[in-house]
Amino acid sequence: MAETYALWKSMMLNGEHITFWQSFFVKFYQAFIEKDRWSQYLEGVGTTLMVTAMALAIGVVLGVIVAIIRTAHDQRRPGSGSFISRFVLGIANFICKVYVTIIRGTPMMVQMLIMGLVIFKSSRDFTTIGALTLGINSGAYVAEIIRGGLMSLDPGQAEASRSLGLNYIDTMWFVVIPQAFKAILPSLGNEFIILLKDTSLITVIGGKELLHAAQGIYTRTYEQMLPLIGIAVIYLILVMVFSWLQGILERRLRQSDRR
Amino acid sequence: MIDVKNLSKSFGNHLVLDDISEHIYPGEKVVVIGPSGSGKSTFLRCLNLMEIPTAGTITFDGAQITDPKVNIDLMRRKMGMVFQHFNLFPNMTIRKNITLAPVRTKLMSKEEANDVATQLLRRVGLEEKADAYPSQLSGGQKQRIAIVRALAMNPKLMLFDEPTSALDPEMVGEVLAVMKELASEGMTMVVVTHEMGFAREVGNRVLFMDEGKIVEQAAPDILFNNPQHPRLQEFLSKVL
Ligand SMILES: Nc1ncnc2c1ncn2[C@@H]1O[C@H](COP(=O)(O)OP(=O)(O)OP(=O)(O)O)[C@@H](O)[C@H]1O
Ligand SMILES: [Mg+2]
Numbered sequence: 001m002a003e004t005y006a007l008w009k010s011m012m013l014n015g016e017h018i019t020f021w022q023s024f025f026v027k028f029y030q031a032f033i034e035k036d037r038w039s040q041y042l043e044g045v046g047t048t049l050m051v052t053a054m055a056l057a058i059g060v061v062l063g064v065i066v067a068i069i070r071t072a073h074d075q076r077r078p079g080s081g082s083f084i085s086r087f088v089l090g091i092a093n094f095i096c097k098v099y100v101t102i103i104r105g106t107p108m109m110v111q112m113l114i115m116g117l118v119i120f121k122s123s124r125d126f127t128t129i130g131a132l133t134l135g136i137n138s139g140a141y142v143a144e145i146i147r148g149g150l151m152s153l154d155p156g157q158a159e160a161s162r163s164l165g166l167n168y169i170d171t172m173w174f175v176v177i178p179q180a181f182k183a184i185l186p187s188l189g190n191e192f193i194i195l196l197k198d199t200s201l202i203t204v205i206g207g208k209e210l211l212h213a214a215q216g217i218y219t220r221t222y223e224q225m226l227p228l229i230g231i232a233v234i235y236l237i238l239v240m241v242f243s244w245l246q247g248i249l250e251r252r253l254r255q256s257d258r259r
Numbered sequence: 260m261i262d263v264k265n266l267s268k269s270f271g272n273h274l275v276l277d278d279i280s281e282h283i284y285p286g287e288k289v290v291v292i293g294p295s296g297s298g299k300s301t302f303l304r305c306l307n308l309m310e311i312p313t314a315g316t317i318t319f320d321g322a323q324i325t326d327p328k329v330n331i332d333l334m335r336r337k338m339g340m341v342f343q344h345f346n347l348f349p350n351m352t353i354r355k356n357i358t359l360a361p362v363r364t365k366l367m368s369k370e371e372a373n374d375v376a377t378q379l380l381r382r383v384g385l386e387e388k389a390d391a392y393p394s395q396l397s398g399g400q401k402q403r404i405a406i407v408r409a410l411a412m413n414p415k416l417m418l419f420d421e422p423t424s425a426l427d428p429e430m431v432g433e434v435l436a437v438m439k440e441l442a443s444e445g446m447t448m449v450v451v452t453h454e455m456g457f458a459r460e461v462g463n464r465v466l467f468m469d470e471g472k473i474v475e476q477a478a479p480d481i482l483f484n485n486p487q488h489p490r491l492q493e494f495l496s497k498v499l
Contacts, residue, residue, distance in 0.1 A: 154344075156342060156344055156346040157348065159342070159346065160340075160342060160346035160347075161348070163307060163309065163335055163338075163340040163409075164335070164336070164339075164360035164364075164408070164409070165332050165333070165334075165337075165360060165364050165412060166359070166360055166363055166364065167332045170363050174359060174363070175348055175350075179348075179350050
């Protein structure tokens with residue numbers, strides 16, 4: 001195969017006539033096979049998945065914390081609690097609101113550049129900074145998703161549970177969270193997909209994920225089409241696999257809706 | 260059983276319960292009636308502290324439950340509550356709905372709770388629904404399950420807030436039948452309802468509430484046949 005490639009490539013360079021398929025083969029070979037380039041894509045996929053996982057973990061932790069503070073603040077009974085606890089909750093709620101407002105109000109790309117080129121100017125660990133930025137960004141959206149899920153739940157559910165003598169934690173764990181989780185699963189899945197694709201943005205600060213691999217290759221071969229289409233297909237496959245898994249989970253959770 | 264002293268409740272500056280004092284004796288069936296917005300639900304919900312009273316004290320089973328130091332979860336285990344909209348947990352089977360609280364509060368082992376659930380379900384004729392989910396049941400069936408769920412905790416007192424108001428008329432009877440049976444077994448009950456027939460038949464005492472006060476109370480035949488207060492006369496002329 002390598003010989004065929006070398007032959008057809010020299011024919012192409014000499015301006016000899018070759019068929020469309022021959023030139024496609026040359027470009028394909030260049031983009032994916034020559035110098036074991038496929039391994040660079042593979043590494044890129046690995047980084048992409050790792051960054052997504054890190055960002056997701058950060059995003060979910062931040063999102064849960066912010067959502068709990070925001071709902072605790074909004075659902076607090078007027079006039080309950082000591083002055084100190086009201087004051088602390090008020091401050092925490094204010095910080096959460098500012099966080100969500102800033103993150104939702106500025107472009108992801110700008111946040112990425114600010115983190116990479118301003119705040120962590122001296123660090124060279126671009127991939128980690130990228131994951132951190134994505135996680136902080138995602139946290140704001142996850143928080144709003146969770147908050148929406150908790151608020152959409154009929155308050156009668158928690159009341160019924162408390163009226164039976166179950167405490168706050170059991171009520172959250174057995175009654176509120178399972179129902180809220182089921183309600184927000186589609187939006188959470190959507191957020192995950194956005195996150196997976198947004199990992200491509202970390203290339204602007206030098207993070208080495210899938211898009212970075214494609215860029216590295218086409219700056220050498222001067223042939224952009226196949227590397228870019230190639231990674232587009234890879235992103236698409238990742239997203240489709242994930243959507244499929246999500247579908248299975250949703251179907252399992254829908255069990256209790258059957259009539 | 261439960262003693263209410265000078266109970267007041269406001270939402271913001273809207274006074275909903277105005278200095279209510281009342282005593283409910285063991286085994287008594289108290290029916291609460293009154294126009295919409297008069298504070299019936301709020302009164303009932305204060306009894307198990309679903310609403311925190313603004314002023315006054317409530318003593319239940321020897322403990323002053325309005326004292327912030329009292330563990331309200333322990334108190335609520337002895338009081339069952341049935342809601343207008345059933346509030347069954349849709350993510351659990353009927354059996355799980357019934358056994359969750361007794362098992363989690365360590366009142367019973369899992370096996371005991373399962374046995375209790377089976378017995379109670381048999382009593383209300385819904386044994387075969389144990390493994391169904393709430394969405395598969397009719398309204399009347401859901402409310403019977405909700406009653407059973409509360410009974411599984413062996414409560415000393417049952418609170419009902421308009422348990423039949425959300426039901427289609429043909430399902431009201433089956434729920435009232437369960438409540439009547441419960442009454443005949445000696446359960447202490449406080450029932451907010453618009454079912455005057457039930458009040459007459461089952462109630463020992465009827466409280467008429469208006470604008471946050473209990474303006475009149477008596478045994479049902481006296482209250483219905485010989486109402487004194489003009490507001491009660493007006494109310495009865497509308498509902499009877
Ligand atoms: N959580 C709340 N916040 C503010 N106001 C409330 C709240 N709950 C009840 N209220 C108000 O308190 C008043 C009494 O309400 P309550 O539900 O006790 O009346 P009710 O007698 O049960 O009426 P109904 O027959 O319609 O159920 C109403 O004016 C209602 O708007
Ligand atoms: Mg009411």
